Amino acid sequence: MTELAALLTAARRVVAFTGAGVSTESGVPDFRSPGGVWTRYDPRDFTFGKYVSDPDVRRRAWAMRREFWANDPQPNAAHRALVDLEQAGRMLGVVTQNIDGLHQAAGSKRVVEIHGTSREVMCIGEAPRLGTPDGCGWAGPTRWAFEAIDSGVEVPSCPGCGGIVKSATISFGQNLVPEVIGAATSMVAASDLLVAIGSSLQVYPAAGLPELAAAKGIPVIIVNDEPTPLDYLAEAVIRGRAGDVLPPAVEAAI
Ligand SMILES: [Zn+2]
Missing domain, CATH: 3.30.1600.10 (SIR2/SIRT2 'Small Domain')
Incomplete structure (x- = not known):
């Protein structure tokens, strides 16, 4: 079992934090x-x-x-794996930087769209x-x-x-919605595992969510095809595409 699968197996309140890398495999530029x-x-x-x-x-x-x-664009294997994890009763929800609605299109019920x-x-x-x-x-x-x-x-x-x-x-130069950021922060704070997927983790306040989790002692896993500035705080860093990495790990964990 991979490190990601082992951590997912042990967790009961997973929050997935997703960025553009989750949607590129759906053809979203x-x-x-x-x-x-x-x-x-x-x-x-x-x-x-x-x-x-x-x-x-x-x-x-x-x-x-x-x-x-x-x-x-249509949901891909990474979106569907997160639906499987939610339906298995193991997720609090998804916090996403993406604006494409593909998590909901795949079937995820609890999605906070910070942008x-x-x-x-x-x-x-x-x-x-x-x-x-x-x-x-x-x-x-x-x-x-x-x-x-x-x-x-x-x-x-x-x-x-x-x-x-x-x-x-939320366009450049437009304020974030405080209630939405509050909902994302609360969800992460209540989690027992934060999996950051396909995000370069360079834009705040989004990048603050893994930092919040780590500060609370909540394990963080980073799945991304390139290094991120927050790799140092992660329990595990997995280099790869979301659609390749997530489905086998979720399948092994549920
Ligand atoms: Zn009007």
Whole structure:
């Protein structure tokens, strides 16, 4: 039995902390993926402030999102392994940096999305300031926005108040949602094993979650195809792709 399988076997309150590496095997482009959508769009062009102030940035952001989702990515073996672990009653849940909704699409029930979700859009108001949405409360599925775009609307606006509509994700320059970060922190603090998968662990506050676990004496396992700055605090570091590493370990553990 591998070290990961042994730790999973002993644990009863696993939290999986997942990053982009879990989704690349589903065809979701990572910032680093060569030839992908990110070679033609720079996410730093789509800061919250620019999105709010410049209709042309909104037009390009919608075109980018439409292209980003054109290949309809599906969950992969890593997502499914975490569903198996949850259904075996061994997980508290998933905390993810990903915005693609693939954990829920696979069947995971308890998922905290610290960077929001690209599956929904929301009204952020006419002129929200300081990186905080200030809309009328309207929200809808992203499909609604894509249907508008496909019918020739370049920049959809709120059907409730006419305000700016934005993906329900956290953009550069946009504040995280304190309640969501609180939920992620509570889940990690209550865990008995934190498995960080496919995250470079370089962006805070996300990278603070393994540090929190380690400070509480909760074992941390890091599964990533490259070294991370937090490898030193891990009980075990496994170099590899999530879809190769997780399924056999979960199968052995449940
Ligand atoms: Zn509105």
